[in-house]
Amino acid sequence: MLEEQLYFNGIDGTTGKYLLPPLTPEQVAKIAQCEEFDPAHLRELQHKDRSVKGLELDFAPIEGVDPKNLAETGWGVIFAFDPEAKGPNPAIKEALRELLEHRQRQATQNNEKYYQEYLYRPGESKNQFLARYGVGPGPADPDKMPYYLLIVGEPESIPYRFQYQLDVQYAVGRICFDKPQEYAQYARSVVKAETGHFSLPRRASFFGVCNHEDKPTQLSAAHLVQPLAEWIAQEQPSWEVQSILREEATKARLGELLGGDATPGLLFTASHGMGFPSGDIRQASHQGALLCQDWPGSQWHSAIPEDFYFSASDVGDEARLLGLIAFHFACYGAGTPKLDDFAHRSNLAGGNSTGRSAIAPQAFVARLPQRLLSHPQGGALAVIGHVERAWGYSFSWPDIRGFEQSRRQLSVFQSTLKRLLEGHPVGSAVEYFNERYAELSFDLSAELEEIKFGKDADVLSLAGMWTANNDARSYAVIGDPAVRLVVGNQPFNAFERPTIEPVFLPTALSPEALEKESVFSQIDKKLIEVWINEESPLLTVGNTYTLNFNLSVPERGNIHGDIFSELLPQQGLDTEWVLSSSTVQLKAKTSNMFLEGIPIKGSNKTVWTENFSLYVPIYGDSKTVQLDIKPVFAKNVYISVLIYANGNLYRQFDIELDVVYSRLEDKVSIIE
Template identity: 40%
Template sequence: MDDPLTLNGINGATGEYLVPPMTAAAAADLARGRPPEGLLASWFRAVVSVLKRPKLGLPMDVDPTNVGRAGWAVVLPAAAPPELLAAVQPLIDHRKKSVPPDRCKVLQYRPGEGMKPWLARHGVAPGTVDPRKVPYYVTLVGGPTDIPFDFQYLLDVEYAVGRLAFDTPDQLRRYAESVAAFETAGAVKNAKELVYWGPRHAADRSTQMSADALVTPLADGTPDDPPPAAAQSYRSRTFKGADATKARLLETLHGTPPAVLFTASHGMGWPKDDARQRPAQGALLAQDWPGFGQVGPQHYLTAAEVEDSANVGGLVAFLFACYGAGTPAFDNFLTERGRGPVAVAPAPFVAALPQRLLSHPNGPALAVVGHVERAWGYSIKPPGAGSQVGPFRDFLGRVMAGEPVGHATKSFSERYAVLSSELLSYLDPSAGVPKPTATELAACWVERNDAQNYVLLGDPAARLRPSDLKG
C-alpha cells in the first residue's frame, strides 16, 4: 500500500486537515488536470533555459557574500506611487554607501512581464548574471498582485531575491530605516542564540514528521553532522512537542530576542470568502490544539498577538508552515476535474504574521523565510530518500555565519531548479528517459512545486552581525 502523502495545514473553520492525507495515486488524479503543453510549458522552458547555460551565477571573480561586488537593486512596480519609492529610500541610501553606483540600482517591473523578458529589457539573459546590469541581490517592493510570486520564484533560481510587501508606506519606511540602523549601530540587542519551536500532535503525521525528522536532527545534530548552532558557536533552545505552546512562542518573541528563530508547525488556512483568511492565514498552530474537529484562536498565533512591546528587532525567522509566507489566488497543486485550478483566495497576498514581524514598531525583524501555499512532507522526506534536512541546515549555518540572508537560501532555489529539470525530462519525449507512471509524474510535480514555494520576505542583502551578538 502507498505511504500516504502528508500535507501541512489545518482548516480554521473546521479544525480538520486542509487536505486529508492521500496516496500518490490519488495525488496523480488531482494533478492530471494540468497539461504540460499548457500551463507547465512556459515554466519549464524558462527554468531549463537557465539550466542549459554553460554556467550559473555570478562571474568567478565576484564573491556572492560581498554585496558591494555582487550588487543590489530594488524593483518597484511601474505604476508605483511616489510614496512607495520615498518609503524605501532610506534603505536605498544605506546601500549606496557600500555598493558602487554601477551596481546599485532602482529598477521597474511592468505588468505581466515574465522573468526572461524582464532580464532582456535590462540587457542580460538567464544564465548570465552581470551585477552592472541586474545586481545579484534583488529586493522586490510590492505585493504579489503588483509583482507576481511566479516572477519571484523564477528570478530566485539565479539571483538572491527578497520581497517587501506591506499594507502602508509607513510600514515599509519603518523596515527600511531599521535595516540601516541595525547594520550601523554600535551594538545589537540580539542574543547569540537559535530557538527551535515545533509542536508534535497525537495522531497527526504532519507534525510528527516535522518534529522528528526536521526539528530534532537540526536541534540535536546527527551522527554525521553537529547541530548547526554548535557549529557556529551559538547557543540553542528547543521547544518541541509538549513544550511548543503558544505561550512559549510568545515569550520568545517578547523577551530577549534570539538571532534566529526556526518554527515547524501547521499553518492555519481559511476558505477564500472567510473574513479571517487575510489576517489569520498562515498563523502558527501551537501544541495547545486539542486535536481534529475543534480549533480556536487560543490554539494559534496570529499577527495581532505580537504586541507592540515585543522584541523582534534584528531577528531572522524561518517559518515552516502552510501559507507561512503567503497565499496564491489559485492552488498550485490540486485541480477540480473539468474545472481547472481551485481558487483559494480572491487575490494573492503576503501573510500577515511575517508582515507584522518585518514592520514591528519596536524594531522590525531583518528577514522571514516561509512557504507560499501548503507545505508538503516532500520538503523533509523526498520519495525514497529518507529524511533530508540539508537545505535547512545550510540556511541556518549560513545565516548564523553572517552571510546575507538572500544568499543563504540558495539551496532551496537550486533544489527547485533540479526538480524542474527532472520533471521536464519526464515530459519531453526526446529526453530518452523511461516514461513515468501517472503516480511518478504526480509525485515529481508535487515535489517540484513544493520546492518552488519557499520565499524570502525582507531585504536579501540583510545579515546578522555574529561578532556583536550577546554571548
C-alpha cells in the same frame, strides 16, 4: 508503501480539518502527470541544474563575485507601477529612502551602476522585464543587473510567479505593507541593524510542534526540526542552540521567541499554517498564522480558536524583534496566491476540470511576517516561508525503503542554515532551495515526458518528486534579500535588545491645502547646477568632459536658473530629462540612461539624445547625474534640455557652450 496515505500541512480554521485530505501516492502521481511547464522557464531551470552539477558556469552570481559583498554583487529595487503616479508610489519610495540611500552607499563603492531602481510594468513576464532592461538569461552579472533584488509591492501588482522565476537567476526578496509608516519602520530597522554598532547573541532556536495523532507535525518534529537542531549544534559550536519541541511548543512559548525575552537571532519553526476559505473575514489577517501545540490534534473537528495559533495580532507593541531572521515551515507562512497551484485536484473526484480554483479574492503577503518586519520598536530583518502549501514529504522521500531516518533529505535545509549562521545574506542562503527547485523541475519534466511516451510510472518516486518540486518552488523571502544575521559573542543573559528611534513621516497635505500653501516656500529652494569636473580653462573640440546636473542649495557659484521655485508636491517630484545636441556628442556615464545617435539626412551632423530620470526631493539635494560630452563643432554649441513631470513638459532650456575661447564659468548659460 503504495497503500500509505500522504498527509499534507495546513488546517482549515473554519472546520478544524486538513486543508487537503490525505492522498495515496497513486493519487498524487495522477495529479503530477497533469503538470505543465513553461518551456522558457524550464530551459532556464535546466541551465541552472547543469551549473549546480558543474556542467556549466556558475549561475548566481557569476564566478568571482563574493555574495557577501554588495560592492561586488550590486543591489537593486523593483517598484510596482502606481497608476496615479504613472510610476513608483512616491509616498512608499520616500518612506524607503533611508534604506535606499544606505544600499546605494554600499553597492556603489566600486561601480555606481551597481545600485539600480527598476519599475515593473503590469502583466510583464520575467523575460520581458529583463529584456526591457537589456538583460538576458544566464548567471547574474552585476554589470547588467544586480544580484540582490528587492521587490516593493503587493503580489497583485508584481505577481508571485514573477518572483519565483526571477529568483532562479537572482537573490530576490519582497516587502509589502499597508502603510508608508510601516515601510519607513522596516527601512530604519535594517539600517539600524547594519550601522547601529550592536550585535545579537549567537542563539538559534528550533520550535517544533508535534500535535496528537497528526502525521504532518509528527513527521516535521522528529525528522526536520530535531535533527536540524542537533546538526547545527554540532556544526556550529560557537552558537547556542535551543530546541523547543512537542509539549513545549505552545503559543505562549512562541510568544517568548517572537518579541519576548527569549527572542533569538535565528528562529526556525515547523507547524501547520492556518488557512481560511476565500472571502472569510479572517483570511487576510490570520492566513499563514502558526498553529501551536495547544491544538489537540486531528480529533478536533470544529473551528480553530485563536488561542491555538500565533498570528500578527499576538505581536504586541512592546515586542523586541530587531535583527531577527525567522524561517517558518508552514502553509501560507509567507503569503497566499489568488489561484490554487494544486490545479488538478478536481480530477480526483472524476471531473474533467483543469482550471485553477480561487484560494483568495486576491494574492497577498501574510500578515504575521508583515507585522514582524514593520514593528515600531524595530522589526525582524527577514522571514523565509511558503507561498502556497508546505509539503512535508519534501524532506522525507516516500520511495526510499527502510526506516523514517533513512528517508530524511535535509541537506538543503542544512546548507541554507549554515550559510545564514556564517554571515551570508538571506538571499544567498536560500539559493540552495532554488538549486533544488531547478534540479527537481528538470528531473520531473524528463520523467513526465517519458511517461507520456509509454514508460510505466514509478508512483512513489513520481509522488515524492512532485511534492518536493512544489515545496522548493514555493519558498519566498519576505524582506530585503541582502540582510544578514548581526551577531557577536556576548552572552544571551547579559543582552538587552535595542530598539529603533520613532519614525515620523511628513503629514500629507490635502489637495485643497496644497492649492493654498506652498510647501516649497518652507524649505530650501531647489536650483539647477550645471558644472564640468575638469578644470581646463578651455573647452576644445574633440576633447571629452564630464557634465554634471544637480538640484540643490547653491554652492558652486555657477547657478543658471531657479527652475523649481514653484510648488513641489509633498512627496517630491519624479522627473524625466531628455537632452539633445547636434554640436556636442553625448555619452552615458550614469546608470539608467538611454543614448541614441541619429544622422541628419543631407548633412554631416548627427543628433545625439540622452534620457534619464531624476527624483527631486522636497528636502535636501537630488542625486547628481553625470554624462560625458565631446564638442564636435566650435560655433553655436549647445545642448537642449526638456524636463517632463507626470507625462507633461515641465521645463525647457538650452545649455550654451563657447568651446574655443572663454572659461566655463563665463560661458555656460541657460536660456529659458
